[in-house]
Amino acid sequence: xxxxxxxxxxxxxxxxxxxxxxxxxxxxxxxxxxxxxxxxxxxxxxxxxxxxxxxxxxxxxxxxxxxxxxxxxxxxxxxxxxxxxxxxxxxxxxxxxxxxxxxxxxxxxxxxxxxxxxxxxxxxxxxxxxxxxxxxxxxxxxxxxxxxxxxxxxxxxxxxxxxxxxxxxxxxxxxxxxxxxxxxxxxxxxxxxxxxxxxxxxxxxxxxxxxxxxxxxxxxxxxxxxxxxxxxxxxxxxxxxxxxxxxxxxxxxxxxxxxxxxxxxxxxxxxxxxxxxxxxxxxxxxxxxxxxxxxxxxxxxxxxxxxxxxxxxxxxxxxxxxxxxxxxxxxxxxxxxxxxxxxxxxxxxxxxxxxxxxxxxxxxxxxxxxxxxxxxxxxxxxxxxxxxxxxxxxxxxxxxxxxxxxxxxxxxxxxxxxxxxxxxxxxxxxxxxxxxxxxxxxxxxxxxxxxxxxxxxxxxxxxxxxxxxxxxxxxxxxxxxxxxxxxxxxxxxxxxxxxxxxxxxxxxxxxxxxxxxxxxxxxxxxxxxxxxxxxxxxxxxxxxxxxxxxxxxxxxxxxxxxxxxxxxxxxxxxxxxxxxxxxxxxxxxxxxxxxxxxxxxxxxxxxxxxxxxxxxxxxxxxxx
Amino acid sequence: xxxxxxxxxxxxxxxxxxxxxxxxxxxxxxxxxxxxxxxxxxxxxxxxxxxxxxxxxxxxxxxxxxxxxxxxxxxxxxxxxxxxxxxxxxxxxxxxxxxxxxxxxxxxxxxxxxxxxxxxxxxxxxxxxxxxxxxxxxxxxxxxxxxxxxxxxxxxxxxxxxxxxxxxxxxxxxxxxxxxxxxxxxxxxxxxxxxxxxxxxxxxxxxxxxxxxxxxxxxxxxxxxxxxxxxxxxxxxxxxxxx
Numbered sequence: 001x002x003x004x005x006x007x008x009x010x011x012x013x014x015x016x017x018x019x020x021x022x023x024x025x026x027x028x029x030x031x032x033x034x035x036x037x038x039x040x041x042x043x044x045x046x047x048x049x050x051x052x053x054x055x056x057x058x059x060x061x062x063x064x065x066x067x068x069x070x071x072x073x074x075x076x077x078x079x080x081x082x083x084x085x086x087x088x089x090x091x092x093x094x095x096x097x098x099x100x101x102x103x104x105x106x107x108x109x110x111x112x113x114x115x116x117x118x119x120x121x122x123x124x125x126x127x128x129x130x131x132x133x134x135x136x137x138x139x140x141x142x143x144x145x146x147x148x149x150x151x152x153x154x155x156x157x158x159x160x161x162x163x164x165x166x167x168x169x170x171x172x173x174x175x176x177x178x179x180x181x182x183x184x185x186x187x188x189x190x191x192x193x194x195x196x197x198x199x200x201x202x203x204x205x206x207x208x209x210x211x212x213x214x215x216x217x218x219x220x221x222x223x224x225x226x227x228x229x230x231x232x233x234x235x236x237x238x239x240x241x242x243x244x245x246x247x248x249x250x251x252x253x254x255x256x257x258x259x260x261x262x263x264x265x266x267x268x269x270x271x272x273x274x275x276x277x278x279x280x281x282x283x284x285x286x287x288x289x290x291x292x293x294x295x296x297x298x299x300x301x302x303x304x305x306x307x308x309x310x311x312x313x314x315x316x317x318x319x320x321x322x323x324x325x326x327x328x329x330x331x332x333x334x335x336x337x338x339x340x341x342x343x344x345x346x347x348x349x350x351x352x353x354x355x356x357x358x359x360x361x362x363x364x365x366x367x368x369x370x371x372x373x374x375x376x377x378x379x380x381x382x383x384x385x386x387x388x389x390x391x392x393x394x395x396x397x398x399x400x401x402x403x404x405x406x407x408x409x410x411x412x413x414x415x416x417x418x419x420x421x422x423x424x425x426x427x428x429x430x431x432x433x434x435x436x437x438x439x440x441x442x443x444x445x446x447x448x449x450x451x452x453x454x455x456x457x458x459x460x461x462x463x464x465x466x467x468x469x470x471x472x473x474x475x476x477x478x479x480x481x482x483x484x485x486x487x488x489x490x491x492x493x494x495x496x497x498x499x500x501x502x503x504x505x506x507x508x509x510x511x512x513x514x515x516x517x518x519x520x521x522x523x524x525x526x527x528x529x530x531x532x533x534x535x536x537x538x539x540x541x542x543x544x545x546x547x548x549x550x551x552x553x554x555x556x557x558x559x560x561x562x563x564x565x566x567x568x569x570x571x572x573x574x575x576x577x578x579x580x581x582x583x584x585x586x587x588x589x590x591x592x593x594x595x596x597x598x599x600x601x602x603x604x605x606x607x608x609x610x611x612x613x614x615x616x617x618x619x620x621x622x623x624x
Numbered sequence: 625x626x627x628x629x630x631x632x633x634x635x636x637x638x639x640x641x642x643x644x645x646x647x648x649x650x651x652x653x654x655x656x657x658x659x660x661x662x663x664x665x666x667x668x669x670x671x672x673x674x675x676x677x678x679x680x681x682x683x684x685x686x687x688x689x690x691x692x693x694x695x696x697x698x699x700x701x702x703x704x705x706x707x708x709x710x711x712x713x714x715x716x717x718x719x720x721x722x723x724x725x726x727x728x729x730x731x732x733x734x735x736x737x738x739x740x741x742x743x744x745x746x747x748x749x750x751x752x753x754x755x756x757x758x759x760x761x762x763x764x765x766x767x768x769x770x771x772x773x774x775x776x777x778x779x780x781x782x783x784x785x786x787x788x789x790x791x792x793x794x795x796x797x798x799x800x801x802x803x804x805x806x807x808x809x810x811x812x813x814x815x816x817x818x819x820x821x822x823x824x825x826x827x828x829x830x831x832x833x834x835x836x837x838x839x840x841x842x843x844x845x846x847x848x849x850x851x852x853x854x855x856x857x858x859x860x861x862x863x864x865x866x867x
Contacts, residue, residue, distance in 0.1 A: 317711040317751065320711060320712055320751045321753065321754065323751075325749055328714050328751075331717070335721070336724070337723040337727070337730070338729050339724065339727075341727065344724035345721075345725075347721065347724075348710060348717070348721050351717070352712045418709075419708075420669070420702070420704035420706070421708050421709075423672075423673055424672050424673060424701075425725050426693070426695075426698035427725065428693075611693070612676070615675060616633075616635060616675045
């Protein structure tokens with residue numbers, strides 16, 4: 001029967017691979033997959049070639065070096081980590097008290113003629129797929145040369161021990177819920193007492209040992225900017241040698257001994273030593289395995305409950321359920337029954353991001369920005385705090401279009417799965433698409449305004465602090481140079497800059513949203529539709545391609561605005577008109593207006609696409 | 625009224641709807657029946673503007689769906705076989721948005737009346753995920769009726785409903801037709817079609833096999849006799865076609 005379960009596991013794995021392979025037969029998935037794979041490989045190679053892994057202490061060479069020179073403290077540290085994991089399972093109420101089986105598996109396997117042992121073994125067997133994948137990844141990253149094989153076995157054993165321990169803990173704690181409360185309480189009290197004794201004895205010795213290591217390293221002597229960054233091997237070796245010389249408290253070693261035995265294979269380099277080192281871990285694994293399969297805990301109900309909870313947790317709609325009755329009655333703005341119908345689409349789409357009335361949001365934003373200005377000022381914060389706040393706003397601003405496009409998703413991507421409903425609405429394509437474009441742009445612009453507001457708040461905060469405490473600015477605020485060039489006071493310069501930036505923020509949000517909606521209508525099968533984020537290599541490739549196309553299109557779309565500003569500056573220079581801060585809002589408008597025009601044109605094209613869209617091939621058949 | 629002429633829709637080489645024509649007068653209920661894959665849902669989707677047909681014409685109250693889509697759609701309502709609602713909108717929000725899109729001046733009062741009528745009055749602040757399938761179906765019908773359409777198209781309207789809700793839904797459909805609305809019902813529930821519909825169209829492979837009142841259809845299959853029930857007629861007609 002176990003072979004049947006193994007077969008079931010293999011078949012489901014095979015099914016997944018086949019479905020994946022079948023998908024790749026379609027050119028669009030193949031292209032996405034190839035691009036996604038190249039992307040991953042590019043980053044992996046980049047990462048590895050830069051030597052991040054090798055250079056850091058977790059890297060294979062450094063790991064071996066550490067293992068050789070400072071093996072003792074390293075092993076003790078790993079043992080403490082392991083002991084902590086083992087203890088936390090009894091101390092913290094996290095973790096599931098159920099075997100991780102899906103509802104479909106439970107419905108299939110519980111009525112099947114299987115023994116309890118076989119069913120539990122299936123749950124254990126299931127974990128092997130992620131365990132093996134994780135082990136392979138870690139072996140590639142950490143292992144080197146001939147040690148890779150040993151590292152694989154050691155890591156596989158360690159991950160299995162952790163997995164089995166968590167499942168043993170699950171079954172044991174579940175059983176404790178099912179026995180009499182007297183027995184349960186006695187067991188819990190004994191375990192907590194044992195843990196208290198263990199950690200009570202361990203903690204002071206661990207502290208003393210840590211202190212000795214700290215002194216041995218001599219942090220104050222190390223030039224972090226120099227020696228370590230240059231990878232000065234001699235310097236590192238000296239430190240490691242000093243660390244290795246720190247004597248280990250025999251009681252500390254004794255207390256941690258069982259945990260050290262289990263993790264020993266990770267540190268043993270010789271094959272014979274390694275094989276011997278595997279024995280305690282393997283024995284522990286067998287004991288845990290038997291403990292799980294022989295457990296008398298009734299796990300079925302808990303497994304069902306867990307499966308249902310997991311399904312709900314993964315559901316993208318779970319956040320709506322948590323809304324209170326009063327929140328459910330709120331909406332971003334009131335929607336009278338008569339008026340422009342596209343306002344209903346905007347109302348609906350904004351509601352997907354927030355049900356808080358827009359007026360409240362604006363007032364809340366002002367309140368927040370006032371607090372950001374006042375609180376540091378009242379506490380006489382250093383200039384660095386204000387400069388940090390201002391820079392946060394400046395850094396955040398260019399991200400606004402991307403936020404409105406990728407993060408909000410309150411556009412046509414959410415409409416297409418409801419095509420049976422949305423296509424019957426009596427709205428011309430242009431107006432419908434325009435509403436879908438405007439919705440994320442409104443939210444994006446509001447976030448952009450908040451980012452701009454941060455810069456203003458920082459400036460206002462410094463002024464308030466100056467007025468209240470008479471302190472002068474230690475350093476220079478951002479835009480000080482600009483105010484000098486424009487020969488305007490810093491406050492006015494910032495005000496004029498904001499007047500110039502805000503239309504660009506709104507324009508770029510509308511334009512980016514427009515392009516995204518256009519791409520969605522042109523290639524609906526390439527886009528993740530609905531609230532669920534599609535995973536997998538093909539989806540990653542599609543997202544990457546979409547991001548590249550959008551970035552390129554955005555650059556091209558900026559050309560008219562840039563050309564307009566360049567032309568204006570040229571005219572100004574030719575007419576020798578001189579510079580003024582009042583030009584900033586004009587330049588902002590010159591950049592923004594072409595963006596709005598482009599978004600308008602995009603809406604016309606996308607509206608026609610919506611009118612002519614035949615969703616039968618890519619949307620309705622896909623089971624949207 | 626609903627007029628469909630020579631509707632053709634293909635998916636690649638597969639012809640889902642093959643030159644289908646039908647006409648439903650105001651106040652009439654037409655039953656569209658056929659085996660699985662006969663092309664019913666595709667026909668309904670073409671008739672409601674969800675998917676464009678390759679050939680043919682659909683007119684709703686005299687307005688061509690291809691050339692005057694807004695006018696045609698504003699007179700039309702469609703209830704799909706699977707209730708597709710917006711996850712982030714409450715029951716009440718769904719009716720608010722429909723009122724605005726169709727410009728229903730008394731939207732709030734009409735919405736409340738429909739919700740009460742369908743027994744959803746106490747669930748108006750619930751999200752779709754908190755509703756049973758039957759409740760979702762009722763909400764879809766309420767959304768379809770809020771703008772007092774002149775043509776109502778229902779795809780499997782009774783799926784997921786309990787017996788009491790089925791009876792209520794049937795009464796609502798009848799009452800809607802009596803108000804002068806042209807109704808098309810597609811269903812596998814032959815008893816429902818027999819009970820509710822004035823005329824029936826049996827389709828298979830995208831083509832119309834039989835059309836008429838139950839008596840006319842019975843007469844078209846004389847080998848089954850005058851007492852043959854609709855189920856026998858349906859199986860005979862579609863079986864013959866499959867053969």
